[in-house]
Amino acid sequence: MIELQHVTKRYPDGTEAVKDLSFTAPTGQITALVGPSGCGKTTTLRMINRLIEPTEGTILLDGDDVTRQDKVALRRRIGYVIQSAGLMPHKRVLANITTVPRLMGVKKAECEARARELLDLVGLDQSFADRFPAQLSGGQSQRVGVARALAADPPFMLMDEPFSAVDPIVRQQLQQEFLALQKRVAKTIVLVTHDIAEALLLGDQIVVLGQAAAIEQQGTPYELLSNPANEFVSDFLGRSRGYQALGFEQAGDLPLQPGPVVRASDLGRADPRRWTLILDDGGRPAGWQRGTEHRAAIAAIRFPAESLRVCLDSALAGPSGLGVAVDADGVFRGTFRLGDVLAQAAFDSQPWEGPQ
Ligand SMILES: Nc1ncnc2c1ncn2[C@@H]1O[C@H](COP(=O)(O)OP(=O)(O)OP(=O)(O)O)[C@@H](O)[C@H]1O
Ligand SMILES: [Mg+2]
Structure with missing residues (x-):
């Protein structure tokens, strides 16, 4: 330290x-x-x-x-x-x-x-x-x-x-x-x-x-x-510029992860110490749960996403820095990490020379 x-x-x-x-x-x-x-x-x-x-x-x-x-x-x-x-x-x-x-x-x-x-x-x-x-x-x-x-x-x-x-x-x-x-x-x-x-x-x-x-x-x-x-x-x-480029760049290679996710019927199996995405019977995201805490709002985005910017918004809206990707029917496809969104955006970054 x-x-x-x-x-x-x-x-x-x-x-x-x-x-x-x-x-x-x-x-x-x-x-x-x-x-x-x-x-x-x-x-x-x-x-x-x-x-x-x-x-x-x-x-x-x-x-x-x-x-x-x-x-x-x-x-x-x-x-x-x-x-x-x-x-x-x-x-x-x-x-x-x-x-x-x-x-x-x-x-x-x-x-x-x-x-x-x-x-x-x-x-x-x-x-x-x-x-x-x-x-x-x-x-x-x-x-x-x-x-x-x-x-x-x-x-x-x-x-x-x-x-x-x-x-x-x-x-x-x-x-x-x-x-x-x-x-x-x-x-x-x-x-x-x-x-x-x-x-x-x-x-x-x-x-x-x-x-x-x-x-x-x-x-x-x-x-x-x-x-x-x-x-x-x-x-x-x-x-x-790296941050602004998020609005234009395609989220092509953004890696999706399978979780953390549980079916509503299996809620008891979720780890109570971390935010887990709950899926309804149709496999659609229904909220986030951690122990007894619940968040109904999910900023799920359709994947492939139109830009990294919407991925960023999704990751920031989630309680744990995870974005949620769904398919055209709203069915869960995977989660993605804020860090991975930023890693793609950083490609275009330019030094910033101070406030103008
Ligand atoms: N030896 C020195 N004598 C007097 N002033 C100095 C000296 N070294 C640096 N400074 C001044 O101290 C301030 C901070 O300098 P510093 O090099 O720490 O900035 P910095 O944040 O690293 O800048 P940069 O991003 O351009 O590298 C500047 O105003 C600089 O002009
Ligand atoms: Mg310096």
């Missing part, structure tokens, strides 16, 4: 980049910091690994104050991925990945074996091991950057716009691979982006920042989309 408590950063020239910022990044989750250019995202991130010292406030890593720790030891616990990947140009890929563990005194052979595993993990062929950074594409450099950040197996990761330097198709691929990777490694991650669609896709939790890193809203993607706290946030959501 990473905790920021009333953190302020004033640069020597008087610029107040971050003012009284407090938030918690829970263990094993991705916290996405999102906000317009210049709002203090990078400053916030670099205070966590002490590349920048806060003017006021406290930052705790699993309860330990970062200022009481040796900087070098601290940075070994925190992987850091930056936009341009930040690879050392004169060193080959393998040497780039093994730098930190080598400094920590891990044997060369051991480091290299681990680096080769990491190449696999980030989706790079072994033949890349001997290349120099200049011989890599933007996407490949980012993958090496992620591998390098993971090399010392740190419990924490800070990622500053890690996917912004690549074209949209590569970005989407990297985002999906990153999510799959995080499922396996479960690091405590703070990820910075100015792309709300990316934050919605990757964040378990999102912190929307305004000027001087003032928190405009903090919550899950579902909470933000279903209940934006103020105009700043809805403006932010609305201006994201």
